[in-house]
Amino acid sequence: xxxxxxxxxxxxxxxxxxxxxxxxxxxxxxxxxxxxxxxxxxxxxxxxxxxxxxxxxxxxxxxxxxxxxxxxxxxxxxxxxxxxxxxxxxxxxxxxxxxxxxxxxxxxxxxxxxxxxxxxxxxxxxxxxxxxxxxxxxxxxxxxxxxxxxxxxxxxxxxxxxxxxxxxxxxxxxxxxxxxxxxxxxxxxxxxxxxxxxxxxxxxxxxxxxxxxxxxxxxxxxxxxxxxxxxxxxxxxxxxxxxxxxxxxxxxxxxxxxxxxxxxxxxxxxxxxxxxxxxxxxxxxxxxxxxxxxxxxxxxxxxxxxxxxxxxxxxxxxxxxxxxxxxxxxxxxx
Amino acid sequence: xxxxxxxxxxxxxxxxxxxxxxxxxxxxxxxxxxxxxxxxxxxxxxxxxxxxxxxxxxxxxxxxxxxxxxxxxxxxxxxxxxxxxxxxxxxxxxxxxxxxxxxxxxxxxxxxxxxxxxxxxxxxxxxxxxxxxxxxxxxxxxxxxxxxxxxxxxxxxxxxxxxxxxxxxxxxxxxxxxxxxxxxxxxxxxxxxxxxxxxxxxxxxxxxxxxxxxxxxxxxxxxxxxxxxxxxxxxxxxxxxxxxxxxxxxxxxxxxxxxxxxxxxxxxxxxxxxxxxxxxxxxxxxxxxxxxxxxxxxxxxxxxxxxxxxxxxxxxxxxxxxxxxxxxxxxxxxxxxxxxxxxxxxxxxxxxxxxxxxxxxxxxxxxxxxxxxxxxxxxxxxxxxxxxxxxxxxxxxxxxxxxxxxxxxxxxxxxxxxxxxxxxxxxxxxxxxxxxxxxxxxxxxxxxxxxxxxxxxxxxxxxxxxxxxxxxxxxxxxxxxxxxxxxxxxxxxxxxxxxxxxxxxxxxxxxxxxxxxxxxxxxxxxxxxxxxxxxxxxxxxxxxxxxxxxxxxxxxxxxxxxxxxxxxxxxxxxxxx
Numbered sequence: 001x002x003x004x005x006x007x008x009x010x011x012x013x014x015x016x017x018x019x020x021x022x023x024x025x026x027x028x029x030x031x032x033x034x035x036x037x038x039x040x041x042x043x044x045x046x047x048x049x050x051x052x053x054x055x056x057x058x059x060x061x062x063x064x065x066x067x068x069x070x071x072x073x074x075x076x077x078x079x080x081x082x083x084x085x086x087x088x089x090x091x092x093x094x095x096x097x098x099x100x101x102x103x104x105x106x107x108x109x110x111x112x113x114x115x116x117x118x119x120x121x122x123x124x125x126x127x128x129x130x131x132x133x134x135x136x137x138x139x140x141x142x143x144x145x146x147x148x149x150x151x152x153x154x155x156x157x158x159x160x161x162x163x164x165x166x167x168x169x170x171x172x173x174x175x176x177x178x179x180x181x182x183x184x185x186x187x188x189x190x191x192x193x194x195x196x197x198x199x200x201x202x203x204x205x206x207x208x209x210x211x212x213x214x215x216x217x218x219x220x221x222x223x224x225x226x227x228x229x230x231x232x233x234x235x236x237x238x239x240x241x242x243x244x245x246x247x248x249x250x251x252x253x254x255x256x257x258x259x260x261x262x263x264x265x266x267x268x269x270x271x272x273x274x275x276x277x278x279x280x281x282x283x284x285x286x287x288x289x290x291x292x293x294x295x296x297x298x299x300x301x302x303x304x305x306x307x308x309x310x311x312x313x314x315x316x317x318x319x320x321x322x323x324x325x326x327x328x329x330x331x332x333x334x
Numbered sequence: 335x336x337x338x339x340x341x342x343x344x345x346x347x348x349x350x351x352x353x354x355x356x357x358x359x360x361x362x363x364x365x366x367x368x369x370x371x372x373x374x375x376x377x378x379x380x381x382x383x384x385x386x387x388x389x390x391x392x393x394x395x396x397x398x399x400x401x402x403x404x405x406x407x408x409x410x411x412x413x414x415x416x417x418x419x420x421x422x423x424x425x426x427x428x429x430x431x432x433x434x435x436x437x438x439x440x441x442x443x444x445x446x447x448x449x450x451x452x453x454x455x456x457x458x459x460x461x462x463x464x465x466x467x468x469x470x471x472x473x474x475x476x477x478x479x480x481x482x483x484x485x486x487x488x489x490x491x492x493x494x495x496x497x498x499x500x501x502x503x504x505x506x507x508x509x510x511x512x513x514x515x516x517x518x519x520x521x522x523x524x525x526x527x528x529x530x531x532x533x534x535x536x537x538x539x540x541x542x543x544x545x546x547x548x549x550x551x552x553x554x555x556x557x558x559x560x561x562x563x564x565x566x567x568x569x570x571x572x573x574x575x576x577x578x579x580x581x582x583x584x585x586x587x588x589x590x591x592x593x594x595x596x597x598x599x600x601x602x603x604x605x606x607x608x609x610x611x612x613x614x615x616x617x618x619x620x621x622x623x624x625x626x627x628x629x630x631x632x633x634x635x636x637x638x639x640x641x642x643x644x645x646x647x648x649x650x651x652x653x654x655x656x657x658x659x660x661x662x663x664x665x666x667x668x669x670x671x672x673x674x675x676x677x678x679x680x681x682x683x684x685x686x687x688x689x690x691x692x693x694x695x696x697x698x699x700x701x702x703x704x705x706x707x708x709x710x711x712x713x714x715x716x717x718x719x720x721x722x723x724x725x726x727x728x729x730x731x732x733x734x735x736x737x738x739x740x741x742x743x744x745x746x747x748x749x750x751x752x753x754x755x756x757x758x759x760x761x762x763x764x765x766x767x768x769x770x771x772x773x774x775x776x777x778x779x780x781x782x783x784x785x786x787x788x789x790x791x792x793x794x795x796x797x798x799x800x801x802x803x804x805x806x807x808x809x810x811x812x813x814x815x816x817x818x819x820x821x822x823x824x825x826x827x828x829x830x831x832x833x834x835x836x837x838x839x840x841x842x843x844x845x846x847x848x849x850x851x852x853x854x855x856x857x858x859x860x861x862x863x864x865x866x867x868x869x870x871x872x873x874x875x876x877x878x879x880x881x882x883x884x885x886x887x888x889x890x891x892x893x894x895x896x897x898x899x900x901x902x903x904x905x906x907x908x909x910x911x
Contacts, residue, residue, distance in 0.1 A: 020623075021621065021650060022619070022621050024751070026756050027721075028754045028849075031800075031803050031853055032800040032803050035802045037802075
């Protein structure tokens with residue numbers, strides 16, 4: 001009998017000691033945070049007065065509140081209108097949750113300008129302003145095709161129809177997506193979809209190639225486009241010609257031509273990014289079978305062409321273009 | 335180990351007929367017979383709110399019904415018993431069938447297989463332990479005046495609340511008992527499986543609730559028990575991927591020792607639970623444990639009973655069979671359900687809870703149901719209330735002539751972990767009942783004359799450096815009951831109960847998995863009072879006619895809308911055949 005009792009007691013002990021508890025910390029959100037009064041315990045401060053974008057410098061922001069709140073830190077470029085938004089839910093800001101490395105949340109990109117900083121706690125109707133100077137321009141790792149900062153490259157080929165109000169030029173009339181200049185593609189052509197185009201052949205580069213890797217799954221094509229308000233008929237077609245046999249020329253009948261067509265852009269600057277392996281062959285705007293081996297091979301990219309198109313009956317159309325760059329691993333982080 | 339078969343059978347038969355809770359008594363020797371419960375009740379209610387605050391609500395309402403629960407009892411042979419109960423109800427004013435309803439209220443088959451295993455199929459009233467399957471009494475049930483009980487018993491009957499805390503379920507049970515020659519005396523075991531919800535309901539999965547209970551008696555000094563329950567979904571029985579399960583395993587032992595004057599007992603229950611929710615988007619698994627140890631002592635010479643216990647129930651302990659509540663606080667009563675010029679929902683009060691069965695729950699809830707801190711903040715989910723640890727003490731004394739009876743209880747507890755803060759809530763409660771029976775106290779008085787006084791108080795506090803976290807809530811109840819036979823079988827009944835609550839609390843707001851996502855501040859400064867005065871004529875023990883007047887007042891310092899009054903006349907005829 002003693003054994004039976006011992007077995008049972010052992011079982012009970014096992015039940016007890018096998019018990020584990022998943023909740024060890026206080027349950028739920030902090031009541032003090034939910035219902036406590038808000039006050040600023042330490043003022044909002046910017047760590048550095050100025051940062052060098054070209055040297056990839058960064059700065060942090062600090063503040064201390066009496067309770068956990070949802071806060072938003074906005075950094076706004078005075079000249080470019082570039083914007084960086086950092087958000088968080090905490091009772092403090094420091095280097096761990098509020099550091100700015102010169103990047104932008106949306107384009108345009110910050111460029112050698114005074115930047116306004118604004119910390120907001122909407123739930124408490126709290127807002128405070130400061131500023132930081134950003135010098136130079138932020139550099140990005142990648143394979144730059146064109147940023148239009150140094151004029152029209154002699155190796156590029158531009159073409160514009162003889163329509164009305166044609167503007168296939170590099171200009172700086174409005175703040176650029178990156179740097180100071182951008183390429184303006186605009187005009188009205190009432191007999192053809194094509195308004196104008198610009199070719200970026202590999203031969204335009206000093207090395208005679210784009211210098212891209214072979215893997216198309218890890219490579220992103222990025223470009224900034226700007227649609228002016230009132231434009232509704234734009235069609236922007238990017239073409240990527242591969243010289244598969246490496247003979248220095250592209251043969252449309254037996255080599256791959258991939259494309260990326262964009263319509264209905266948003267008004268203003270926007271970043272377009274697409275993985276190279278997602279590019280398809282288009283015939284009259286519809287996906288089709290590539291004429292070559294059908295293998296995406298960026299290392300054999302021969303030429304990029306940008307065609308500005310519009311329905312000839314739709315009148316004037318215009319799109320601005322800037323900062324065409326390939327990046328590896330991820331789409332461009334502006 | 336050899337089992338003595340004859341003893342075993344005798345034990346089984348005894349166990350079969352006396353152990354299962356809430357079974358009607360079987361009349362051996364009859365093949366079939368009828369039994370019934372009947373009542374007829376008529377209410378005349380009037381309502382008043384401060385002038386100018388309510389020009390829309392009807393000031394008076396009349397309602398009532400007559401119903402009969404008609405049971406057919408059949409015993410085709412000595413091993414099978416069948417019960418079918420039909421409820422026929424006719425709301426007063428519903429002539430020629432309008433407002434009449436017919437429902438099957440009870441249907442089960444019970445019997446014994448091979449003189450060894452007792453089974454029951456169909457509707458079953460069932461309970462296990464306070465941590466596994468237990469229908470805990472609702473708030474403020476510590477005191478129930480006989481004047482209130484006339485109607486409250488009607489609600490309990492309608493909602494299948496038996497006196498021993500069973501939940502009404504549908505399914506099957508089987509039980510058997512064994513007696514042993516050596517080491518142990520006997521083993522009684524039960525297995526059960528109930529259907530909580532069907533797959534046909536809103537595309538949900540079929541949900542079952544099953545388990546077992548074993549009670550092993552070693553001797554009169556020592557026994558053991560083990561209990562297992564599990565609520566679980568059956569996958570692929572419905573067109574969704576949600577899944578729920580809640581297994582709970584508990585066990586314990588009892589030590590009993592007695593001398594000429596004293597009886598001592600040490601009982602305990604420890605166990606663990608797991609609750610698991612799965613949806614295509616998210617999932618949750620929560621494990622926790624509890625333990626409850628109680629020492630009991632009875633001094634036979636003085637009729638004094640005393641118990642002292644300590645328990646801890648983890649914050650993640652979940653047992654849907656033990657934590658489901660009776661009262662549905664989010665429901666509005668049927669009478670004057672909306673009030674005020676904005677016709678807002680009227681929260682139920684003591685008066686409504688005394689007589690309105692629609693405010694009571696009959697299903698096991700997978701979530702921690704909402705509760706009202708002003709009605710009881712310490713153990714809103716009964717003994718199995720999660721996140722509590724502390725002592726409890728009960729004492730009962732009654733003199734040998736049964737002239738005076740005193741019950742007192744006290745509890746001191748705190749949270750196991752904080753909610754919304756590291757600081758813990760502390761709870762204290764005290765309750766006391768004193769009953770005087772004049773018929774025994776005054777020799778000249780031959781007729782019944784009982785007076786009961788009741789007091790209950792509960793405090794919840796939390797200290798913290800932040801003033802926003804601090805809370806202090808005090809609840810209190812005072813009750814008086816008078817039950818006097820004034821003339822042959824005529825009783826005068828009077829009951830008065832007042833409850834009050836003031837202070838603040840933070841009520842948890844849960845997500846779909848029952849986890850706290852926020853807190854709602856709860857401010858209260860209210861009082862309720864219920865007065866009942868009435869006459870009862872007892873035709874016999876099972877048949878009576880009651881005529882009562884009830885007055886309910888609700889007052890609050892926080893809202894003028896809460897200051898209203900309900901008056902009610904009730905005529906109730908009840909009969910059990």
